[in-house]
Amino acid sequence: MTASTTSARDKDVRRVPRVVIRFAGDSGDGIQVTGDRFTSETAELGNDLATLPNFPAEIRAPAGTLPGVSSFQLQFADHDVLTPGDHPDVLVVMNPAALRANLADLRAGGRIIANVDEFTSRNLRRVGYGANPLDDDSLEGYTVHQVKLTSMTVEALKDLDIGKKDAERAKNFFALGMLSWLYHRPVERTLAFIEKRFGKVPEIARANTTAFNAGWNYGETTEEFAVSYEIRPAPMSRGLYRRITGNTALAWGLIAASRLTGLSLFLGAYPITPASDVLHELSRHKRFDVHTFQAEDEIAGVGAALGASYGGALGVTTTSGPGVSLKGETISLGVALELPLIVCDIQRAGPSTGMPTKTEQADLLMAYAGRHGEAPVPVLAARSPSDCFDTAIEAARIATKYRTPVILLSDGYLANGSEPWHIPDVAALPDLHPEFAREPNGTDAKGNPVFLPYLRDAETLARPWAVPGTKGLEHRLGGLEKADGTGHISYDPENHDLMVRTRQAKVDGIARDIPPLEVDDPDGSARTLVLGWGSTYGPVGAAVREVRAHGHAVAQAHLNYLNPFPANTGEVLRHYDRVIVPEMNLGQLALLLRATYLVDVISYNKVRGLPFTSTELIDAIEKVADA
Amino acid sequence: MSRFAAFDLVPVDESKQTAKDFKSDQEVRWCPGCGDYAILAAFQSFLPELGLRRENMVIVSGIGCSSRFPYYLNTYGMHSIHGRAPAIATGLACSRPDLSVWVMTGDGDGLSIGGNHLVHALRRNVNVRILLFNNRIYGLTKGQYSPTSEQGKVTKSTPYGSLDAPFNPLSLALGAEASFVARTVDSDRKHLIEVLRQASEHKGAAFVEILQNCPIYNDDAFEPLKDPDARDDRTIRLAHGERIVFGANGDKGIRRDPTTAGLEVCAADDPAVLVHDATQPDPTTAFALSRLDDGALSNVPIGVFRSVDRPSYDQLMRDQIADATRSQGEGDLHELLTAGDTWRVDA
Numbered sequence A: 001m002t003a004s005t006t007s008a009r010d011k012d013v014r015r016v017p018r019v020v021i022r023f024a025g026d027s028g029d030g031i032q033v034t035g036d037r038f039t040s041e042t043a044e045l046g047n048d049l050a051t052l053p054n055f056p057a058e059i060r061a062p063a064g065t066l067p068g069v070s071s072f073q074l075q076f077a078d079h080d081v082l083t084p085g086d087h088p089d090v091l092v093v094m095n096p097a098a099l100r101a102n103l104a105d106l107r108a109g110g111r112i113i114a115n116v117d118e119f120t121s122r123n124l125r126r127v128g129y130g131a132n133p134l135d136d137d138s139l140e141g142y143t144v145h146q147v148k149l150t151s152m153t154v155e156a157l158k159d160l161d162i163g164k165k166d167a168e169r170a171k172n173f174f175a176l177g178m179l180s181w182l183y184h185r186p187v188e189r190t191l192a193f194i195e196k197r198f199g200k201v202p203e204i205a206r207a208n209t210t211a212f213n214a215g216w217n218y219g220e221t222t223e224e225f226a227v228s229y230e231i232r233p234a235p236m237s238r239g240l241y242r243r244i245t246g247n248t249a250l251a252w253g254l255i256a257a258s259r260l261t262g263l264s265l266f267l268g269a270y271p272i273t274p275a276s277d278v279l280h281e282l283s284r285h286k287r288f289d290v291h292t293f294q295a296e297d298e299i300a301g302v303g304a305a306l307g308a309s310y311g312g313a314l315g316v317t318t319t320s321g322p323g324v325s326l327k328g329e330t331i332s333l334g335v336a337l338e339l340p341l342i343v344c345d346i347q348r349a350g351p352s353t354g355m356p357t358k359t360e361q362a363d364l365l366m367a368y369a370g371r372h373g374e375a376p377v378p379v380l381a382a383r384s385p386s387d388c389f390d391t392a393i394e395a396a397r398i399a400t401k402y403r404t405p406v407i408l409l410s411d412g413y414l415a416n417g418s419e420p421w422h423i424p425d426v427a428a429l430p431d432l433h434p435e436f437a438r439e440p441n442g443t444d445a446k447g448n449p450v451f452l453p454y455l456r457d458a459e460t461l462a463r464p465w466a467v468p469g470t471k472g473l474e475h476r477l478g479g480l481e482k483a484d485g486t487g488h489i490s491y492d493p494e495n496h497d498l499m500v501r502t503r504q505a506k507v508d509g510i511a512r513d514i515p516p517l518e519v520d521d522p523d524g525s526a527r528t529l530v531l532g533w534g535s536t537y538g539p540v541g542a543a544v545r546e547v548r549a550h551g552h553a554v555a556q557a558h559l560n561y562l563n564p565f566p567a568n569t570g571e572v573l574r575h576y577d578r579v580i581v582p583e584m585n586l587g588q589l590a591l592l593l594r595a596t597y598l599v600d601v602i603s604y605n606k607v608r609g610l611p612f613t614s615t616e617l618i619d620a621i622e623k624v625a626d627a
Numbered sequence B: 001m002s003r004f005a006a007f008d009l010v011p012v013d014e015s016k017q018t019a020k021d022f023k024s025d026q027e028v029r030w031c032p033g034c035g036d037y038a039i040l041a042a043f044q045s046f047l048p049e050l051g052l053r054r055e056n057m058v059i060v061s062g063i064g065c066s067s068r069f070p071y072y073l074n075t076y077g078m079h080s081i082h083g084r085a086p087a088i089a090t091g092l093a094c095s096r097p098d099l100s101v102w103v104m105t106g107d108g109d110g111l112s113i114g115g116n117h118l119v120h121a122l123r124r125n126v127n128v129r130i131l132l133f134n135n136r137i138y139g140l141t142k143g144q145y146s147p148t149s150e151q152g153k154v155t156k157s158t159p160y161g162s163l164d165a166p167f168n169p170l171s172l173a174l175g176a177e178a179s180f181v182a183r184t185v186d187s188d189r190k191h192l193i194e195v196l197r198q199a200s201e202h203k204g205a206a207f208v209e210i211l212q213n214c215p216i217y218n219d220d221a222f223e224p225l226k227d228p229d230a231r232d233d234r235t236i237r238l239a240h241g242e243r244i245v246f247g248a249n250g251d252k253g254i255r256r257d258p259t260t261a262g263l264e265v266c267a268a269d270d271p272a273v274l275v276h277d278a279t280q281p282d283p284t285t286a287f288a289l290s291r292l293d294d295g296a297l298s299n300v301p302i303g304v305f306r307s308v309d310r311p312s313y314d315q316l317m318r319d320q321i322a323d324a325t326r327s328q329g330e331g332d333l334h335e336l337l338t339a340g341d342t343w344r345v346d347a
């Protein structure tokens, strides 16, 4: 039998509302592909889901060691899901290292599916197991399935013309087939995927397909699994969906922004984890008039982007915290020149190199104020992987309309995490074509028409954007302070004061052009507000849901705009007796809120390089709500 | 379109232009006697020859005395950040083939803080002209030694003499795979303009070192090359296709030095005197020419050392976009967002 049907089961089928699975193994075990395919099958079935890949810190750590462990977690459910889940219900481990590294996260009573072939005494010793935990009673609180993944795969492939190594390598597809059976996943697309990905080497494609089917059949026939599980589709609004990661959504949002503004996209970037995938993705889409420039360093990346903006392109640079440090001087030049520029900071754990593959929200203050001089810059933060798409478009709107650098904050959690995305109707996206200056806008002392590059729009305070090539508007820009209106070099004290205040007023004024902070306070009786920003949206939302279920009235709000804050932010803060601000830093938003509104807030901070668990947030929120 | 290869995509101005058309209304503020005045005057008088539309010219500079250049030209211009002009110009040139982009830099701006951008712009061969004003000193910050100052230089920051060995800007540019490398002198207007002309005929990155006098902080640094009695014995005027001979009486020549594989001075009538070939793809001889000057200005070649054809980076970038568009069709946003695995919810 081939793995193509989910109906007509001989064994018991149990319906469950949600499951959290974590796949773990060596980085060479194909864990990410396995997780990714299982997620695609799950998305197609119509479950809501959220994923969390976890990459090893080292690229090629020795096989079978703790630093080499890679994992992929997903939560899927018949209702809407906000996080990849705190604790897996099911842990699939390809070797002892994967068990050792992940066991602590498994929920009590959870299920372990272990590739017993790899639990050799050598592999066990390597990660410090004196005895085989599968054999002693150390896993007593869990359900353990010992599966001979490697040897069964090799056995299933024995008639194929491939070596033992290649046969063993197909074991992840055996595991995928087995889990696809266990959770009633549709498999056609995985089979198609194998054809597409490995079609160039037909023997490998056949091996993977055979292993996948063998895994499925094993599930169907083995005594090991007496029951299989069904998770019904989650209710979602009508439309076309796909699964998307934050970095892909960001790249596509930038392409969309280029289309909506009518400006060609220019990305100047230097490779850096976890931002490089945006560079990779955009580099594939040249036919969208996308220029990607892999620069010699972070400074050249942003410099080239600003140069392109000067010429009338949508200049973008993508990086992580260390890169933003280097780009600071150029961002300040962008503030002085008043040119559009989008700086995407995919935050990671710092300071310095920190933990590049781990997530954090500790660049907020740098984004807000990390420049020399008074150099205000609008700051936006995406709240979920798919929200990176909308945030990119919004960043482009603000950058081009107000002629200003904009910093867009994402982080490692959003960048690599994925969720279902209701694909927007392209025709319904806003028209963002900016206006370019084409004619002189003033007169000189003799009454001759002249171009005043720093004569501002009365409402937005934006200056005219005259790109080279525009006849009659030749002018010089520079980092030196400019006279109001003419843009000539000026050391006049009053003028400098005016220009500093005007640049600030321009950014502050954006508060009139963004939506108010929305508060979710179902019956309006809450006295405690939970206020988050960025990628904590999912965990905070999941926690608030639980806290309410426990009978507490709490309100929730989430900031997408960090500079300027939405106009009603102060009012919202003052409305509640207690405001709790969870952040993956030591209280950076809290500092800004206190300083801006003279309202005290209660910080909840964790900087472990991992997203918050809902459990810890529930505790933290209830402690405050009960106080 | 322009008859100058570097600007073949830049629109021309049919009207008769003069140097005055390129002067901005800003008062020029270099110190009296500064070599920059001569360079500016030569540049302004050369621009009409290009016949380009003023609005399609962009001068990008960094920070330093030389970097004030854009303010004095009635074109588009950006006075940017210390050292970063080549990076900014790269973004501009890549996205706007219809512009004639010039970078003005100095020995501190281009070789110290911005050294990385300079070498990478040259190696990529971005279609920009880079004029490096070398006065062997930091002028704007009032007289510290620079990366081209001779070792032992006594300045405010090195009262006991500087310790570091200087760069040879041309050797550096050649080592960075520059496709066009030249040297000229601020006071030799005719030569300077001829070098600018040849730089404009070169598609790709054109690097020109201009030896420039800073009368305030490093006066007469290049005096041996300017003194009418001494200069002809020290200056080697390179001309493509001609024998490399020099000297007040034309009695000296340049030939290969078999012991070092470099070059050496010989008698002008030596049959081994080299014929200068700026188009030689192998950079070895151009590099050897750049090493003739030992730092003491005894044998200083000026003119075009190297001018070879190599596709420019910005053109390759545009070609890639055009090829992708031709073979895959122009990008369609809806198609992008809905490609791959999708599913429909019919609630």
Ligand code: SF4
Pocket: B029, B030, B031, B033, B034, B035, B036, B065, B135, B139, B140, B213, B214, B215, B216, B217
């Ligand atoms: S300091 Fe030197 S280089 Fe600068 S303007 Fe004065 S003379 Fe010219």
